[in-house]
Amino acid sequence: MTISKALLAALPVLICSAASAQQMTISKVEPPNWWSGMTMNQIQLMVTGENLDPPLTARSRSPQVRVTRVYRTPNSSYAFIDIEIAGDAFEGFHLITLYSGKDSVALRYPILRRKSPSGRFQGTDAADVIYLITPDRFANGDTATDRIPEMTEGRNRSNPLGRHGGDLKGIIDHLDYLADLGVTALWITPLLENNAPTLSYHGYAATDLYRIDPRFGTNAQYEELVREAHKRKLKVVMDHVSNHIGINHPWMKDLPSADWLNGSAASHQHAANAKADLIDIHSDSAVRAATTLGWFTDNMPDLNQRNSFVARYLIQNTLWWIESTGLDAIREDTYPYADPHYLGDWARCIMAEYPSFSITGEVWIGDPAVLAAYQKENRITDALDTDLTSLTDYALFDAFTQVFANKGSIRLIHDCLAKDYLYWDPYRLMTFVDNHDVRRIMYETGGDVHRSLLALKILLTTRGMPELLYGSEIGMMGGKDHGTIRADFPGGFPGDSTDAFTARGRSTEQNEYFRAVRQLLHLRKEHRSLAYGKLFHFPPVNETYTYIRILGEERIVVLVNNRDEAQKVSLVPLRPYLSGKKTLRSLTSSLTIDLAAAPEVEVPANDALILGTH
Numbered sequence: 001m002t003i004s005k006a007l008l009a010a011l012p013v014l015i016c017s018a019a020s021a022q023q024m025t026i027s028k029v030e031p032p033n034w035w036s037g038m039t040m041n042q043i044q045l046m047v048t049g050e051n052l053d054p055p056l057t058a059r060s061r062s063p064q065v066r067v068t069r070v071y072r073t074p075n076s077s078y079a080f081i082d083i084e085i086a087g088d089a090f091e092g093f094h095l096i097t098l099y100s101g102k103d104s105v106a107l108r109y110p111i112l113r114r115k116s117p118s119g120r121f122q123g124t125d126a127a128d129v130i131y132l133i134t135p136d137r138f139a140n141g142d143t144a145t146d147r148i149p150e151m152t153e154g155r156n157r158s159n160p161l162g163r164h165g166g167d168l169k170g171i172i173d174h175l176d177y178l179a180d181l182g183v184t185a186l187w188i189t190p191l192l193e194n195n196a197p198t199l200s201y202h203g204y205a206a207t208d209l210y211r212i213d214p215r216f217g218t219n220a221q222y223e224e225l226v227r228e229a230h231k232r233k234l235k236v237v238m239d240h241v242s243n244h245i246g247i248n249h250p251w252m253k254d255l256p257s258a259d260w261l262n263g264s265a266a267s268h269q270h271a272a273n274a275k276a277d278l279i280d281i282h283s284d285s286a287v288r289a290a291t292t293l294g295w296f297t298d299n300m301p302d303l304n305q306r307n308s309f310v311a312r313y314l315i316q317n318t319l320w321w322i323e324s325t326g327l328d329a330i331r332e333d334t335y336p337y338a339d340p341h342y343l344g345d346w347a348r349c350i351m352a353e354y355p356s357f358s359i360t361g362e363v364w365i366g367d368p369a370v371l372a373a374y375q376k377e378n379r380i381t382d383a384l385d386t387d388l389t390s391l392t393d394y395a396l397f398d399a400f401t402q403v404f405a406n407k408g409s410i411r412l413i414h415d416c417l418a419k420d421y422l423y424w425d426p427y428r429l430m431t432f433v434d435n436h437d438v439r440r441i442m443y444e445t446g447g448d449v450h451r452s453l454l455a456l457k458i459l460l461t462t463r464g465m466p467e468l469l470y471g472s473e474i475g476m477m478g479g480k481d482h483g484t485i486r487a488d489f490p491g492g493f494p495g496d497s498t499d500a501f502t503a504r505g506r507s508t509e510q511n512e513y514f515r516a517v518r519q520l521l522h523l524r525k526e527h528r529s530l531a532y533g534k535l536f537h538f539p540p541v542n543e544t545y546t547y548i549r550i551l552g553e554e555r556i557v558v559l560v561n562n563r564d565e566a567q568k569v570s571l572v573p574l575r576p577y578l579s580g581k582k583t584l585r586s587l588t589s590s591l592t593i594d595l596a597a598a599p600e601v602e603v604p605a606n607d608a609l610i611l612g613t614h
Helices: 005-009 011-019 168-173 175-181 219-231 285-293 308-325 340-353 368-374 394-404 411-417 449-459 508-526 572-577
Strands: 025-030 034-036 042-050 056-060 065-071 078-085 092-100 103-113 130-133 185-188 208-212 235-240 329-332 358-361 465-469 534-537 544-551 554-561 567-570 583-586 592-594 600-603 607-613
Touching: 025 103, 025 308, 042 103, 042 308, 056 065, 056 078, 065 092, 078 092, 168 175, 168 219, 175 508, 208 219, 208 308, 219 235, 219 308, 235 308, 308 340, 340 358, 368 394, 394 411, 394 449, 411 534, 411 544, 449 508, 449 554, 449 607, 544 567, 544 572, 554 567, 554 600, 600 607
Parallel strands: 034 103, 130 185, 130 465, 185 235, 235 329, 329 358
Antiparallel strands: 025 042, 042 078, 056 092, 065 078, 092 103, 534 544, 544 554, 554 607, 567 600, 583 592, 583 607
16 A cells, blocks of 8 residues: 555544544654664654553554564553564555553554665765755745744744744755855754744754744655755755754653653753863763753753653654655754763664764864864764764864954964864864854954955865855855844845845845855865865964865865965975976966966965966
C-alpha cells in the first residue's frame, strides 16, 4: 500500500477516529513515520494520548515491524514503544495495537521508502560560502500566513522584536538571486513552531519539534526549499537546538517524566557561561554542572539529555528532518550547554546514517586553546568526545572585531591563525565577521565601505568556511540590538520603498558594494586554492599583512594594507613560493606586476590586492 502525502498528513485524525469510542486514546505518535533501509532501524515511538495505563502492552500485526519493548512510565499520557523495522518493509501503514486491561487502541504506523541519496546530505566544507538568513526578516512571499489563528503572535513590522512576516516562500522566490550572488549554502535560523506571545520570530524556543511554524509555511514547503536549492547547487544548513525548548511547549503542561527537564519552570539554575570550565582540569564540578544543567533563559526550559527517552527523541527527530528534507548540514545551537555525552552520541548517529553530512557546533569562545577542544580529534583534550567536524570560529571573529571595530593591529588576525595547530582541521571552521547575534561589520566600522570590504576580502581569501549574514552584500548597517541587527532585507516585504534584490532597486552605493562582494564570491568559486589551498603567511610589517594560498600549481597572493594611506609591500618573502612565475595579475582589476622588475607593490589604503600568478 503506497502512502499518499494527503493520507500521511491526515494520520493523527485516523488514529483519533480509531480510538474515539474507547477509554484509551492516542493523539500523537512521534516520530510520525520512519523509513525502511535506514541504518537506525530500531526506533522508539513516543505515543501521546490518554489513559495509557500500565501494564501496557503492544503487538504488531505486521511481520515487517516488530515490537521489541514497551516501557512502564509514571505518566499515563505517554507511552514509549521500541520497534524494529525490517530492511525490506513495504511502504505503507503497519498496524500496531496497544492493550491496557480490557481496552485496546490501534495505530497505523507509516513506513516510507527512502528517496535516492543522490544530491542530498552533501555536507559543507571550505569550498562553501554560507549565507545566513533570519527567515522572518528576509522576504515575505505569502502574506496569507502572516496571521494564523492558532498562533499567539502575528505580524507587526513596527516592532523591531516582533514578527515581520518573512517566510519559506520568500526564500524560495529569491533562490535565483542567491545563486547568482555566488554563495553556495543557506543557513536558515530555526523554522520550527515557536508559539509564544513575544519574540517568536527568532525560532530558538520550539513548541513542536516536528512541525514547521505555519507562519513560515509547511513541512512540505521546507522540503520544496531544499529541493529547489539543490537544483541551483545551493546546500541547506538546518539550525538545530538540542539544548532547550520553548516555555509554551505542550510538555510544560504535562511532562512525560519528572526528570524530562533539568529543574522546572518554578525552580531551576541559570546556565553558567563557563564553557572553558568543561575542559579545565582545575574547575569545580558544580560550575561545570551549571553550564550544562542551567536554563539558557527562563523561557527556554533545559532538556535533560541524560534521560534516555529525551536523548532518543532528539536523535530520532534530527534524523527525521534530515531524511525528510535531504538537507546537507546542521549548525547546532548553544552547543556547550547540552549534555556532552549525549552530543557525542547524537553526532555519531547522524554521521553513521549520513557519512557525507557535516555538523558545525556553535561554541562562543574566543580562545583557540579552548575552542579547539570542541573539534573532533583535537590536540588539546579527550574530555569532550564531540565528533564535530566544524566549529564557529569565534576566535578569528574576535580578531576581526578588534581590528575593524577597535582599530587594532592586523597582527591580531595573523596571531590568531598562527594557533591553528591546535585544531583537528582549521580549514573546516566556520569563519565570519558578523552574524545574527553580533553587530554587523558595516556598523562596527562606522559605515566605512573600504574597511568593511577589506574585512570581507580577508574573510573570503583566508582559511575556513566563510559565513555571510543576509544583507552583507549590500552593506546593511544594522544597529546595536538584535532587532536592528536582524533588520528586514529591503524589497523583501510588501510596501517596501526600495528593492535591493535588483540592480534597479539598489542605490548607486549599494550596487558598487554588491558588485564588489559578488566578485569576491565568484573568485572563491573559480579558484579552488581559495577554498582548499594551504595557507602560508608572514608576520605583519607596518600594518601590512601578506599571505599566499597554494593548491597544486595555483598560487594566489593576498597583500593587505590596514592603514589609512597607501603603502608599498615587499614581494621578496614570496619568492620561494613563486619560483618559475613571471607575473602577478590582480584578480579584481587590470593590475599586472612584473616579478623580475618590481620587488615591491603599492597597496591602496584600507584595501587588499588579490593576485594570481602567471
